[in-house]
Amino acid sequence: MLTVNRYKCCYCGACVGVCPTCALELVETWLEVSAECKECGLCTKICPVGALEVKA
Amino acid sequence: MKCDLIVVGGGPGGSMAAKTAASAGLNVVMLEKRQEIGDPVRCAEGVSKRALCRMMLPEPEWISSEVKGARIYAPDGKSIVMSEDKSGGEVGYVLERKVFDRGLAMQAAQAGAKILVKTRALGLLRKDGAICGVSGLRIGEPLQIEAPLIIGADGVESKVGRWAGIDTTLKLQDIESCAQFLVQDASIDDEYTEFFLGNSIAPSGYAWSFPKGEKLANIGLGIQGSRSKPGEAMRLLRQFMKTRFPNGKVVEMVVGGDPCSGPIDSAITDGVMLVGDAAHQTDPLTGGGILNAMQAGIIAGEVAAKAITAGNVRRAGLQEYEDRWREDFGKVIARSFQFKEFFVKLTDKDMNQLIGSLAKEDISKMDLPGMLRVLFRLNPKLLWGLKSLII
Numbered sequence: 001m002l003t004v005n006r007y008k009c010c011y012c013g014a015c016v017g018v019c020p021t022c023a024l025e026l027v028e029t030w031l032e033v034s035a036e037c038k039e040c041g042l043c044t045k046i047c048p049v050g051a052l053e054v055k056a
Numbered sequence: 057m058k059c060d061l062i063v064v065g066g067g068p069g070g071s072m073a074a075k076t077a078a079s080a081g082l083n084v085v086m087l088e089k090r091q092e093i094g095d096p097v098r099c100a101e102g103v104s105k106r107a108l109c110r111m112m113l114p115e116p117e118w119i120s121s122e123v124k125g126a127r128i129y130a131p132d133g134k135s136i137v138m139s140e141d142k143s144g145g146e147v148g149y150v151l152e153r154k155v156f157d158r159g160l161a162m163q164a165a166q167a168g169a170k171i172l173v174k175t176r177a178l179g180l181l182r183k184d185g186a187i188c189g190v191s192g193l194r195i196g197e198p199l200q201i202e203a204p205l206i207i208g209a210d211g212v213e214s215k216v217g218r219w220a221g222i223d224t225t226l227k228l229q230d231i232e233s234c235a236q237f238l239v240q241d242a243s244i245d246d247e248y249t250e251f252f253l254g255n256s257i258a259p260s261g262y263a264w265s266f267p268k269g270e271k272l273a274n275i276g277l278g279i280q281g282s283r284s285k286p287g288e289a290m291r292l293l294r295q296f297m298k299t300r301f302p303n304g305k306v307v308e309m310v311v312g313g314d315p316c317s318g319p320i321d322s323a324i325t326d327g328v329m330l331v332g333d334a335a336h337q338t339d340p341l342t343g344g345g346i347l348n349a350m351q352a353g354i355i356a357g358e359v360a361a362k363a364i365t366a367g368n369v370r371r372a373g374l375q376e377y378e379d380r381w382r383e384d385f386g387k388v389i390a391r392s393f394q395f396k397e398f399f400v401k402l403t404d405k406d407m408n409q410l411i412g413s414l415a416k417e418d419i420s421k422m423d424l425p426g427m428l429r430v431l432f433r434l435n436p437k438l439l440w441g442l443k444s445l446i447i
């Protein structure tokens with residue numbers, strides 16, 4: 001499962017731009033993950049602050 | 057609600073598109089999902105003074121500082137200086153984007169565009185397969201706006217293109233992961249923008265210091281997404297601060313993704329034009345995207361007015377936008393992309409050699425192409441791969 005650490009996230013939208021399935025949506029300061037997420041982990045790599053993690 | 061043109065996104069690209077189209081007589085609605093335009097900032101705020109002034113007369117409050125030139129540091133610490141008037145003016149002004157972005161939106165409003173803030177586009181409306189508007193949420197309430205033409209100016213996280221069938225998903229190698237602090241420190245150079253190269257400082261990217269006046273600067277770095285890992289940009293920035301500005305006081309923090317893919321295959325489809333970061337129109341070498349987004353917005357706004365008047369918003373009616381942005385700055389970013397692809401492969405030793413080779417040359421009066429020619433003359437073996445771009 002992809003988890004968002006909302007205490008770390010700086011709501012920049014970089015992760016949204018790289019998600020191949022359009023599973024992420026940035027609602028101002030709130031990052032939402034939809035059921036489209038395939039847990040590929042690309043978004044975790046781009047996050048400048050490390051707020052995203054794919055957890056087993 | 058009905059209108060001629062919907063602009064999604066109220067950044068510099070969206071505001072210029074809305075302003076231009078509204079000035080040409082279109083009924084324009086611009087949607088911005090944030091409640092405050094321009095905030096939070098995702099930018100180092102450097103622009104070419106000359107290019108901005110060619111586009112419009114900037115308001116004094118948009119500008120934090122004006123610099124004399126750029127200083128570029130090799131990994132070994134040696135540096136070269138380029139003067140602003142000769143360097144092609146990559147930077148000259150450091151903006152205050154919170155004020156700048158709002159200023160541009162106000163110009164769009166003055167031209168007659170309707171601006172809806174805290175209004176997020178959720179998808180495109182279609183009738184018989186053709187795009188006919190946007191569905192959204194306005195302050196939490198559902199909203200539908202009908203229009204035959206949409207401009208997607210929704211930035212790095214753009215969805216308008218993807219909804220319309222243009223795949224703008226950024227591959228990791230085509231986006232820079234960036235982190236920046238607004239720093240107060242006595243050692244900041246108020247007169248020069250500074251660029252720091254090195255694979256241990258910012259792999260396949262660079263670190264920067266863009267002065268904002270009175271010992272204050274945007275200090276940040278960007279690394280290529282393919283060389284990033286979770287939290288890497290912020291970790292590297294902290295490390296850079298420790299070595300370079302150990303006493304710096306951080307008063308603000310910015311993170312973001314900056315496209316560096318070079319021109320995309322197509323920025324239009326039936327009923328849709330993409331401008332700015334949504335169309336990856338940033339310069340892949342510098343990461344600069346503000347002015348390109350504005351220029352694209354101006355062209356798209358003009359073409360929108362023609363297309364609506366002519367009653368042809370299909371691809372053929374929008375082709376002029378595609379042709380003009382490619383001719384205008386598309387060529388430049390295509391060339392920058394090739395330079396970037398070459399430079400990201402350089403080792404620290406290579407970069408030291410290149411900068412070091414300029415030590416005895418007087419480059420203060422040279423423009424960028426001139427400097428590249430000198431570099432090529434002094435380092436033909438190392439730069440052979442760029443031969444066709446330089447000569």
Ligand SMILES: Cc1cc2nc3c(=O)[nH]c(=O)nc-3n(C[C@H](O)[C@H](O)[C@H](O)COP(=O)(O)OP(=O)(O)OC[C@H]3O[C@@H](n4cnc5c(N)ncnc54)[C@H](O)[C@@H]3O)c2cc1C
Pocket residue numbers: 064065066067068069070087088089090094098099100101102103175176177178209210211212213214215234235236276310311312313314331332333334338343344345346347349
């Ligand atoms: C760290 C960093 C440093 C940079 N430094 C520089 C620099 O020094 N100089 C330079 O020229 N460029 C720089 N850039 C690039 C520059 O910030 C962008 O190129 C520029 O902001 C692009 O403008 P835009 O109008 O295309 O998009 P943006 O300014 O990103 O505006 C897009 C807008 O669309 C809104 N939006 C998104 N989705 C929706 C939706 N569904 N509905 C409604 N609204 C939506 C967003 O909230 C946003 O306000 C930097 C980028 C980063 C990340």
Ligand code: SF4
Pocket residue numbers: 004008009010011012013014015016026031046047048049050051052311
């Ligand atoms: S990339 Fe990281 S900081 Fe930026 S919006 Fe996504 S989770 Fe938040």
Ligand code: SF4
Pocket residue numbers: 002018019020021022023024033036037038039040041042043044054
């Ligand atoms: S893990 Fe992959 S599919 Fe899931 S949100 Fe991140 S990028 Fe998208």
